[in-house]
Amino acid sequence: MTASRILQDILTEFDERISSELNLDPLGLQVIWSAYGQKIFRNRISSISNDVRNYTLNLFNHAVTKALVEDDGAMLGKGLLKNKAYAGRGKDSTAFKQACLIYLENLFAYAIVDAQAMQGVETSGVLGISKARRRWEESAGNPRLLFSHEAQAHVLVRQNSLGVSGRYKTPLVEMKFFDSSYDYALPESRPQWQKAQALLFSASESLVELQKSVNAHMTELLADTRREPERSFAEVPAALKQAFVNAFRSPAVVGEYARDFWLAITELDQGAPGALYKVLKDEWLPGGQVQKLPTAEVFALAVKRQPLAAADREKLEHVCMLEPFLGELELLLGVMLSTKSQSLDEVLINWKALGRDGHTLPDSAARIEANAAMRAQVAGTAAERLDELLALARGTDVRQHMEQLLKYHDKVMEARGQSPWLRLLGGRQLKIDVRTRPLPEKDDRPVGAWVHQYYVPQFRHLLSGLRGLA
Known part of the structure; x- marks a missing residue:
């Protein structure tokens, strides 16, 4: 096995910070604000896992896989029994479970492509839909479905990490499924699966019908004697394909039957996220319209919600303390990036023209500096970077702030193996090596304005699905 294949098999987690941090986050602030955001949402919501249909599809696919693992009647054919990737563990191996998940993801995507002209079927948000359409067209509407954990079975590149099971893995792990x-037999997993069976799979007629059809199809597929069983899409029973469409035709359809289950199991309607949930629900207007509030206002209203435990209120207050400081740091760097070449004196003039001065950073950092409990909430890189940023904000000398911010930026970029975006020549002249950023108008950027969203848009998107057809 090649080194790249070994890494591909091991690195199956999707890290949402990689591309965004490298290209859009020159100060490495995402690791800070996301840490505080996840203190609220506990990894239930992220930039890549916020769609109720994908959430439910992933849980369903795992339920099918779990049933196959535990069903002694679902026998592996000769070819699968000899698969070295199963390492003698057969159906309990990670490779087998990945093969099940990939096969089911692909079957769903092709079923949606097949039914996309039907009324009420929404293809937007289906992971891998573009690649599935391409395969569909190339195969004249009869693509191949291969049962394997390896790349040749994937519709998406690196589907183990970029598909539904990869992107929505962390939330289900955090919820102890x-x-x-993919060990389903953990003691803490049993009650979670019991809740899923009682509150979701048994309550939804469409999922009950789909479960029966899928289990029968997968049991028959696994008995195939080939090392990598396969079926053409045309060979898949029509009733099974239609059942997939019926159960997952749109986020609204899924939200209609899955709302109560997901709110209960995620506890996103309780505590700190629950306070945000109530504010976001108030955005819903008659007629299906939504009046979206700025994120800063959402948090301000959530903090005032009653009743709310002190620990939950603190999580919200920490974000309200943090964001004005991070926003001002990002603005200062933006001013420094506004011209290909400028002196520190020119940066200072533009900084003051935006209504800022030497007290802006120290004042926005003061509440954080005074709150040791807030800083103790995060660890690792997030804590290190926050401490460094607080240190550079001490004192009222803006030129010193700029020089320290440059050193901090250099350190962040060096850790990524990249060159800094800007350099200080001769101790006074800035040279920009990337595209310049336009300066905002003073009225568009008041002191303390929020830049980062702390997963509120993603939470809003999940709730729009959970709202169902109402």
């Missing part, structure tokens, strides 16, 4: 190795 399984661990990172």
Whole structure:
């Protein structure tokens, strides 16, 4: 096995910070604000896991896989029994479970492509839909479905990490449905699966019908004697394909039957996220319209919600303390990036023209500096970077702030193996090596304005699905 294949098999977690941090986050602030955001949402919501249909599809696919693992009647054919990737563990191996998940994801995507002209079927948000359409067209509407965990079975590139099971893995791990190795038999997993069976799978007629059809199809597929069983899409029973469409035709359809389950199991309607949930629900207007509030206002209203435990209120207050400081740091760098070449004196003039001065950073940092409990909420890189940023904000000398911010930026970029975006020549002249950023108008950027969203848009998107057809 090649080194790249070994890494591909091991690195199956999707890290949402990689591309965004490298290209859009020159100060490495995402690791800070996301840490405080996840203190609120506990990894239930992220930039890549916020769609109720994908959430439910992933849980369903795992439920099918779990049933196959536990069903002694679902026998592996000769070819699968000899698969070295199963390492003698057969159906309990990670490779087998990945093969099940990939096969089911692809079957769903092709079923949606097949039914996309039907009224009420929404293809937007289906992971891999573009690649599935391409395969559909190339195969004249009869693509191949291969049962394997390896790349040749994937519709998406690196589907183990970029598909539904990869992007929505962390939330289900955090909710104890399984661990990172897909072990369904953990003691803490049993009550979660019992809730899922009682509140979701048994309550939804469409999922009950789909479960029966899928289990029968997968049991028959696994008995195939080939090392990598396969079926053409045309060979899949029509009733099964239609059942997939019926159960997952749109986020609204899924939200209609899954709302109560997901709110209960995620606890996103309780505590700190629950306070945000109530504010976002108030955005819903008659006629299906939504009046979206700025994120700063959403948090301000959530903090005032009653009743709210002190620990939950603090999580919201920490974000309200943090964001004005991060926003001002990002603005200062933006001013420094506004011209290909400028002196520190020119940066200072533009900084003051925006209504800022030497007290802006120290004042926005003061509440954080005074709150040791807030800083103790995060660890690792997030804590290190926040401490460094607080240190550079001490004192009222803007030129010193700029020089320290440059050193901090250099350190962040060096850790990524990249060159800094700007350099200080001769101790006074800035040279920009990337595209310049336009300066905002003073009225468009009041002191303390929020830049980062702390997963509120993603939470809003999830709730729009959970709202169902109402």
